[in-house]
Amino acid sequence: MSSTVAILYSLAVLSLLTSIYFYLGYRNDKKEWIHKVKEWYPAEERKSFISKLGERFDEQKSSSNLRNKLQNANLKLLPSEYIGVIFVGYLILFVLFFSIFNMPIRISFLLSLAIVFVSHYLLFYIRKNNYEMRFNEQLSEVCRILANASRSGLTVNQGIDIVAREVNAPAGEQFKRISNELKLGVSLEATLRAVQKRNKSRDFNLFIATLLIQKKTGGNLALTFETMANTFEDRKLLAQSIKTMTSEQKYISFIVPILPIFLLLIMNNVIDGFIEPLWSGIGIFMLILFLATIVLSFLIIRKITDIKV
Structure with missing residues (x-):
């Protein structure tokens, strides 16, 4: 009798553990299916009038x-x-x-x-030029990936596909677009020329010209990409050094216009009617001259610190 009870008890525990196992598996599969359904059929959220008006303006x-x-x-x-x-x-x-x-x-x-x-x-x-600067900073990484792909025996199109998957925005978005056009049957030269019209970066134009010339004339493509990667990295280091040396002057270009205006407003808050003389005849002339001098000082400082590499 006791052996029968032990067997039944063991079967009950085994059934309980089996049920828990299948229940957990069911929950996991259910979560995966819900996630896939949300990806395939995203639910449209209710939008306010302002959101709809903004979407209409964006279109x-x-x-x-x-x-x-x-x-x-x-x-x-x-x-x-x-x-x-x-x-x-x-x-x-x-x-x-x-x-x-x-x-x-x-x-x-x-x-x-x-x-x-x-x-x-x-x-x-x-x-x-902020977008262009970020794009240029990623060109050395792009050339490294293309050089490694060429050494591995892959074609340029396959290397561009790897760049589109591995590199982040903004360069990744541009090369993803290039990769999609190549898959649709557009020639490499036509695709690069189209991107060249949208992106006026000097470094990117050099990259496109080198790639097209090398593809037509032949040669060691991996070595060419490696050389370009080293060149872009040296330019990036030089640009970073210049940015570090001119950072103080760039901050001064913001402080010089803001500080006198802030002091003027503070004095007007402390002394009633402090800026009222500025609205008279000669006061308006001095105010215009003051604002023009501030804007001119800002532009001059920015122009001096804007060193092209």
Whole structure:
């Protein structure tokens, strides 16, 4: 009798463990299927009126110019999102001037508008080549991968496919596009020429010209890529050294315009009517001269520190 109870007890424990095992396997398979279904059929979230209006603005051709500027400045924002940031920044400046610095409402309105307008152009002026700089910094890695692929006996198209998978943005996105066009049957030269029209980088143009010439004339392609990789790395080190040496002057270019304006607003907050003489005849002339001198000093310092490698 006792042996029968022991056998039944053992079978019950075995059944329990088997049930737990299959239940855990079922839960794991269920999670994987739910994940795949969400990837294949993403659920559309309910969007607000502002989101729909922003999407409609992003789809228009008029926003393409702003989208290109944001890409060249390496700002991961949609045109509608950038417009929203500009609007919020304007409201903050207006409240700051009117409520904290006690400036007249008309002056607060015009001054906030002028600062937002100038900041918009200065942002794209300062970061106009940021995307290109990040792209150039990755060219040495791209050449290393292509050189290793060539040594392994792979073709240029296969090497570009490896670059598209291994390299991060922004170079990875460009080479992913090149790889997709090559898979569709577009020739390598036509694909590279199309990318060359979109990317005006001097280093990338050198890379394309060397690749096309080497492909037509033949030769040791791996050695060519290795040489280009060394050249791009030396240029990157030189550019980094110049950036380090001129970083102090670049910060001064921001401090010089901001400090006098900040002191002027502080004095107006401490002494009532401190800036009222600026709205008279000669005061407006001095104000324009003051602002023009500040902008000119900023541009001169930035031009001096902008050393091309």
